[in-house]
Amino acid sequence: MAAGGYFGRALVVDAGTGVSEELTLPDELLRAYIGGAGLGAWLMHRLGSPGVDPLAPAAPLAFVFSPLVGTPLTTSAKFAVVARSPLTGMLNDALSSSQFAIAGKLTGHDAIVVRGACAQPSVLLVDGDGARLTGAAELAGRTAAETEARLREKLGRNWRVAAIGPAGERGVRYATISHDGRHAGRGGLGAVMGAKRLKAIAVRAATKVAPAHPEEVLSAARDLRARSFGPATAKYRELGTLANLLAFNAISTLPTRNFQAATFPDAPRLAAEELGEMRRVARNSCASCTIGCEHIYSARGGGKVRVEYENVFALGPMCGVSDPDAVLAASGLCDELGLDTISAGGTIAWAMECAERGLIDAPWLRFGDAGALVRILTEIGTRTGLGDLLADGSRSAAERVGGGSSAFAPHVKGMEMPGYEPRTLHAMALGLAVNARGADHNRSGAYEADLSGDLARLDGGAAHVAAAIETEDRAAVMDSLILCKFLRGVFTEPFGEWAALLSAVTGWEVDGAELRQTARRIVLAKRVFNIRAGWRPADDWLPERLLSEPVQLGSGRVATLTPQRLRGMITAYYAARGLDEQGGPDPAGLADLQLM
Ligand code: SF4
Numbered sequence: 001m002a003a004g005g006y007f008g009r010a011l012v013v014d015a016g017t018g019v020s021e022e023l024t025l026p027d028e029l030l031r032a033y034i035g036g037a038g039l040g041a042w043l044m045h046r047l048g049s050p051g052v053d054p055l056a057p058a059a060p061l062a063f064v065f066s067p068l069v070g071t072p073l074t075t076s077a078k079f080a081v082v083a084r085s086p087l088t089g090m091l092n093d094a095l096s097s098s099q100f101a102i103a104g105k106l107t108g109h110d111a112i113v114v115r116g117a118c119a120q121p122s123v124l125l126v127d128g129d130g131a132r133l134t135g136a137a138e139l140a141g142r143t144a145a146e147t148e149a150r151l152r153e154k155l156g157r158n159w160r161v162a163a164i165g166p167a168g169e170r171g172v173r174y175a176t177i178s179h180d181g182r183h184a185g186r187g188g189l190g191a192v193m194g195a196k197r198l199k200a201i202a203v204r205a206a207t208k209v210a211p212a213h214p215e216e217v218l219s220a221a222r223d224l225r226a227r228s229f230g231p232a233t234a235k236y237r238e239l240g241t242l243a244n245l246l247a248f249n250a251i252s253t254l255p256t257r258n259f260q261a262a263t264f265p266d267a268p269r270l271a272a273e274e275l276g277e278m279r280r281v282a283r284n285s286c287a288s289c290t291i292g293c294e295h296i297y298s299a300r301g302g303g304k305v306r307v308e309y310e311n312v313f314a315l316g317p318m319c320g321v322s323d324p325d326a327v328l329a330a331s332g333l334c335d336e337l338g339l340d341t342i343s344a345g346g347t348i349a350w351a352m353e354c355a356e357r358g359l360i361d362a363p364w365l366r367f368g369d370a371g372a373l374v375r376i377l378t379e380i381g382t383r384t385g386l387g388d389l390l391a392d393g394s395r396s397a398a399e400r401v402g403g404g405s406s407a408f409a410p411h412v413k414g415m416e417m418p419g420y421e422p423r424t425l426h427a428m429a430l431g432l433a434v435n436a437r438g439a440d441h442n443r444s445g446a447y448e449a450d451l452s453g454d455l456a457r458l459d460g461g462a463a464h465v466a467a468a469i470e471t472e473d474r475a476a477v478m479d480s481l482i483l484c485k486f487l488r489g490v491f492t493e494p495f496g497e498w499a500a501l502l503s504a505v506t507g508w509e510v511d512g513a514e515l516r517q518t519a520r521r522i523v524l525a526k527r528v529f530n531i532r533a534g535w536r537p538a539d540d541w542l543p544e545r546l547l548s549e550p551v552q553l554g555s556g557r558v559a560t561l562t563p564q565r566l567r568g569m570i571t572a573y574y575a576a577r578g579l580d581e582q583g584g585p586d587p588a589g590l591a592d593l594q595l596m
Helices: 027-033 036-047 099-105 144-155 189-195 214-228 231-238 241-250 272-279 309-315 324-337 341-357 370-382 394-401 426-434 447-452 462-481 485-490 494-506 512-532 544-548 563-576 587-591
Strands: 009-014 020-024 061-064 078-084 091-097 111-115 122-127 130-135 159-163 177-179 182-184 198-204 280-284 294-298 304-306
Touching: 009 122, 009 130, 027 036, 027 512, 036 061, 036 078, 036 091, 036 111, 036 462, 036 512, 061 189, 078 099, 078 189, 091 099, 091 177, 091 512, 099 159, 099 198, 111 198, 144 159, 144 177, 144 198, 144 324, 177 189, 189 198, 214 485, 214 494, 231 241, 231 485, 241 272, 241 309, 272 280, 272 294, 272 324, 280 304, 304 324, 309 324, 309 341, 324 341, 324 370, 341 370, 341 394, 426 447, 426 462, 426 563, 447 462, 462 485, 462 494, 462 512, 462 563, 494 512
Parallel strands: 009 111, 122 198
Antiparallel strands: 009 020, 061 078, 061 111, 078 091, 091 182, 122 130, 159 177, 159 198, 177 182, 280 294, 294 304
């Protein structure tokens, strides 16, 4: 019998034949990888060959749950979608939330993995009767939200649906998978699903699973709920993540016009403080969440858009666009098409710079042009015109356009940069460079150390390396348990407190030291997958622009991040992680991974 909170098995479905089988997940393995992103990494090693093209039928796509899903612990209704990314070629996990996590787990599985490809556009149904495929011809071209609504209308309200939009169907390499308005956003896993001709996966709860110590879990849930109303989450409740915009602008870490500046003079027009007054119409939350960070804004024309710092940064300052209506419209369009806003904005910003330099023949595509932003998003989502080139992301497009444009393509490992300026945030610079997923602020939260005031953010060194490792480890555990990152500030002894939660649910006696080791294992498992998938030491690096061009602060001071400083931090990171000088693992680390 599996530990509390687990079923001890994954369902593996062949989308080509419709045949499914169960993969047993022993306790020892679950304890080593927990669930979510961690278990997903192990599943990719076990079921996928790192050399297989991410869009080939043989590439596995996993929906991975966790032991905490279905408990009353706040923010625990989350799932990870895991596959090799068509954008980066590296291991990719993207998290999403809400009822799909609960219903998917209560099909009786800790993960649902899809291999193969359907002959026709299809929907995968999974419930107590197992897995089966049904046709989806009538859903072609529909948005994820429309698809979800239609399927629940047809199948019944107790079905929960994760779907792709038009961009996923057309193989845009940063297409999303969506459920209930939330997105497994980064790394193009919507394209992986589209390549399997799966428009949606629908799940229905069929069973229950109990925690090992229900009273302890209930008590912890009450405590966590109370803490979730405190000051550590106030920002998310009151203004949402868009509160970052003015704060980041003030300290010159708001990437602007494709990282040509770190401040955006028109930032106040897009700020939560200003925009919220006029446009905020509702606040919402994922299932099982007491924080409620979702801030819904009305767009011109009556549509409603969920607004985050990252989508406003990417479609606003990064593209030089200051018209709030245009940014809201562009954000809504990304949701409809099924596009990751960060990669879309980063790739468009690169294209705008190319157009200005005459490297791309698109005189209409200019920084700050709101109409051009909406036009190019539509072209990307439908892979028409210039959009066909940009649908593969900035790295690929720069390789084809040439003319030195790779130097200012804003990506790491092919994934476009989030809204944090590495030249003014040196711990984050390291976190972005070495992260397995590429340029990503959710798998490395090193910016927290930069912003804490405890270390010099323009002067990276040993303390920045330690901070980057610590936040990477914390993210590995939170993404595997899974708990929302917006809850992180309520924990005073994170690893010990997370261990107590995991122990109450599973019945294992886990302590903080064990969870720290688990974190290191998960981080290493991702790195080893990437090495097997073709990672090279040069992939742990930042775009040339960030290492060769200084950036001016609002104060007039100039900030630089030299290649020597970044190399020094990477070398120290490898040493502290127990890696060799080239970033490879030692045999003891490999043996701990339980890969075969
Ligand atoms: S804090 Fe926000 S993202 Fe996190 S679980 Fe709650 S509503 Fe969802």
